[in-house]
Amino acid sequence: MPEAPEVEALASFLRERLLRRTVTGVELVEGRALKTRGRPLDELIGRDVSGVTRHGKHLDIDFEGVHLGLGFGRAGWATWDEGAVAERPDDAPVAAVIARLMFDDAVLGVTDAGDWLSVQLHVVDAADDVPSVAKLGPDAADPAYSRAMLAEALGGRRKQLKALLQEQETLAGIGNAYSDEILFAARLSPSAHASALTDDEITRLWNALHDTMTAAVIARLGVPIAEQKAAKVAAMRVHGRTGEPCPDCGGVVEDIPGTKGGGQWCPSCQGAD
Structure with a gap:
């Protein structure tokens, strides 16, 4: 997608x-x-x-x-x-x-x-x-999207982080792949609930969101239309990498439980919810 x-x-x-x-x-x-x-x-x-x-x-x-x-x-x-x-x-x-x-x-x-x-x-x-x-929410790739805006979006919601990041009414532009990449960079479990995040974890999530989306936008500019999908796939660190070594810790990248292979994470790096 x-x-x-x-x-x-x-x-x-x-x-x-x-x-x-x-x-x-x-x-x-x-x-x-x-x-x-x-x-x-x-x-x-x-x-x-x-x-x-x-x-x-x-x-x-x-x-x-x-x-x-x-x-x-x-x-x-x-x-x-x-x-x-x-x-x-x-x-x-x-x-x-x-x-x-x-x-x-x-x-x-x-x-x-x-x-x-x-x-x-x-x-x-x-x-x-x-x-x-x-009905779109604020744009995830907008440099003006602030930590305060993210904290407000998370609120006290008991919704899993991966699902929330893909909720277009809350934060527009993120799909299955970049939600995995953002959570990996933030070292957060995809099944953790938004309401359970500490202030430090919210900061980590915001930094990961900003850095991941900014880098991806810059990297895709200038890539020919026909090569966009391949460029995106090649840039993924955990998404679509089931069974491969984690690029950071060397552990094994696994499918996120309940996603039927549609999402991936590193249990060693991202911990348990």
């Missing part, structure tokens, strides 16, 4: 290439992905791109006041063809094309590589007209 760092890199990539370009054609391959049935993609034809912004894990493209909201979900992503079509790595999964936006000399594609459709498209008048964007 693309999270804030990858979507921020995509937004930056598209800002450099799309601004002031005019949509010459559209194609909706998978009709179920368009959630605003009364507003077809055809509304975009003839309009110039005037802005590209990220909202949590969502992308918004502004076409002179008509917005296309993209929610990538679990397995969605984008492609960019300009001139020669980039080669696909032999081991890369074939992603289903969901939609295409055509420009004079380029095509922006939206794809989904999952077993079930997760991409969502919305044609709206403003970015926060998309329901999932309207």
Whole structure:
């Protein structure tokens, strides 16, 4: 799943290439992905791109006041063809094309590589007209997100930390992978409850969140769209590393109990809840 760092890199990539370009054609391959049935993609034809912004894990493209909201979900992503079509790595999964936006000399594609459709498209008048964007909490990758804001979000909630970090209404932009990485850096158990954290542990969590997201955003910028997933996977220290040695203590990275292999941690470094 693309999270804030990858979507921020995509937004930056598209800002450099799309601004002031005019949509010459559209194609909706998978009709179920368009959630605003009364507003077809055809509304975009003839309009110039005037802005590209990220909202949590969502992308918004502004076409002179008509917005296309993209929610990538679990397995969605984008492609960019300009001139020669980039080669696909032999081991890369074939992603289903969901939609295409055509420009004079380029095509922006939206794809989904999952077993079930997760991409969502919305044609709206403003970015926060998309329901999932309207309810987003503060952005996890925002340098202005403070320790005090995190402490307030944690409050007295008896919710496990991994689940809370992925709760978009509380903190936008973090998904399965970066929640594992943040908790590993903070040396906190993913199953620990927010309400049980000490002041020192809240500080550690905030530092880990800030450092992990900042480093990831910087690292993903400039990476070609087609290589974003591989770059993210390669940067993971514990997520997706089941059975491998912990990079810090040499212990064994394990699946987080109850996640069915979807999350990983180092029990030696992160202790017990």
